[in-house]
Amino acid sequence: MQFLSKACIQGCGGMTRRALLKTAAAGAGALAFSSPTVSAQQALRSVAERKGLIYGAATAIQLLQSDQGYADLVASQAGMLVAEGHTKRASLQPDNRHFSFANADALLQFADTHQQRMRGHTLVWHRANPDWLETTMKNNPDERLLTDYIAAVCTRYKGRFHSWDVVNEPVDPDQGHPDGLRTKSIWYQAFGERYIDIAFHAARQADPGVKLYLNETTTEANIWWSQARRTSILKLIDRLLARNVPINGFGMEAHLAGFGVDYSQKVIADFVRELTTRGLEVLVTELDISDRSGPRDPLVRDTGVASLTKLFLDAVFSVEGAKGCLTWGISDKYSWLSVTPRFNREDGLRSRGLPFDENFKPKPMFDAMVAAYSNAPDRRDL
Numbered sequence: 001m002q003f004l005s006k007a008c009i010q011g012c013g014g015m016t017r018r019a020l021l022k023t024a025a026a027g028a029g030a031l032a033f034s035s036p037t038v039s040a041q042q043a044l045r046s047v048a049e050r051k052g053l054i055y056g057a058a059t060a061i062q063l064l065q066s067d068q069g070y071a072d073l074v075a076s077q078a079g080m081l082v083a084e085g086h087t088k089r090a091s092l093q094p095d096n097r098h099f100s101f102a103n104a105d106a107l108l109q110f111a112d113t114h115q116q117r118m119r120g121h122t123l124v125w126h127r128a129n130p131d132w133l134e135t136t137m138k139n140n141p142d143e144r145l146l147t148d149y150i151a152a153v154c155t156r157y158k159g160r161f162h163s164w165d166v167v168n169e170p171v172d173p174d175q176g177h178p179d180g181l182r183t184k185s186i187w188y189q190a191f192g193e194r195y196i197d198i199a200f201h202a203a204r205q206a207d208p209g210v211k212l213y214l215n216e217t218t219t220e221a222n223i224w225w226s227q228a229r230r231t232s233i234l235k236l237i238d239r240l241l242a243r244n245v246p247i248n249g250f251g252m253e254a255h256l257a258g259f260g261v262d263y264s265q266k267v268i269a270d271f272v273r274e275l276t277t278r279g280l281e282v283l284v285t286e287l288d289i290s291d292r293s294g295p296r297d298p299l300v301r302d303t304g305v306a307s308l309t310k311l312f313l314d315a316v317f318s319v320e321g322a323k324g325c326l327t328w329g330i331s332d333k334y335s336w337l338s339v340t341p342r343f344n345r346e347d348g349l350r351s352r353g354l355p356f357d358e359n360f361k362p363k364p365m366f367d368a369m370v371a372a373y374s375n376a377p378d379r380r381d382l
């Protein structure tokens with residue numbers, strides 16, 4: 001049972017742009033948004049901005065271009081965008097001679113048009129690497145395969161991104177490493193832990209202004225294996241800081257399990273505080289709630305999803321250095337939870353783990369998020 005639950009939630013998972021965004025943020029409450037169901041005042045981006053917090057969402061340019069209702073929802077609700085796939089290496093460098101920036105550029109263009117900030121996700125990961133890179137790294141590993149890529153991508157988007165997830169999911173205590181590091185990764189196998197230092201230094205060198213994040217999954221639950229990840233992450237961050245690695249933030253993925261896994265506000269807030277007392281900022285980067293183990297009744301599922309959302313965000317936002325939250329998607333119409341075997345429901349029903357339903361109507365999870373943002377201490381006073 002415990003194993004099932006773990007598998008279930010493991011992630012798996014002119015005017016400068018800055019000035020322009022500042023102006024946009026200040027006036028966000030007055031911007032005319034076209035969402036049919038939520039007023040501009042009540043849009044998540046406005047509710048968040050009124051507290052000096054961020055709300056954003058993961059998305060994909062093909063959806064924004066093909067579904068107008070969805071594009072209106074993303075434009076009106078999200079103050080920050082992150083690509084669900086376009087800025088992963090398999091997308092950006094499908095072969096070893098060419099970069100393919102078109103989708104990422106188009107998403108950044110959408111974000112600019114709608115006065116949204118952008119995050120980059122992710123420069124270094126054990127997944128989503130192109131086949132040619134996996135092969136070359138196994139046969140002929142070379143540090144430049146890491147540094148040249150980071151230099152090229154971070155330089156292209158220099159000054160345009162709020163933050164980059166530099167290293168994604170470096171920890172997996174199940175893999176037997178004494179410090180809990182993920183060893184089944186082309187990067188670890190070639191360079192050991194040092195790959196993390198190399199990546200952060202390369203990113204900082206290419207873009208001095210962007211915030212550099214380490215992003216990790218499954219650090220949220222009140223259970224021993226989530227505790228093991230929290231411990232590994234804090235120890236890793238301590239080693240990075242001791243070596244002067246330029247890290248600015250921790251991304252808490254927050255693919256949470258809505259039914260049957262225990263979460264404690266104290267455990268969550270304590271972890272966020274451990275991170276912020278080390279000088280890092282914290283963002284929830286991929287919030288969604290799996291309802292795989294929930295009942296059929298959508299109302300019961302929506303209530304469970306909403307109450308876990310509130311429990312979680314209240315705990316995170318209670319800590320001063322927590323900066324906000326991005327959801328992994330925004331509408332149940334397009335959620336990886338419904339199409340990923342370890343998350344989808346055996347009865348075939350659509351997952352209901354995001355704030356808007358498949359018709360872009362706000363659900364109780366939306367209300368929970370509005371309430372959590374509204375109750376959060378105002379960052380602008382801090």
Ligand code: XIL
Pocket residue numbers: 011012013084085168217253286336
């Ligand atoms: C997921 C995407 O949502 C899927 O579409 C893709 O098939 C696999 O990756 N943790 C992460 C994200 O950091 O990049 C993952 O995104 C979800 C788990």
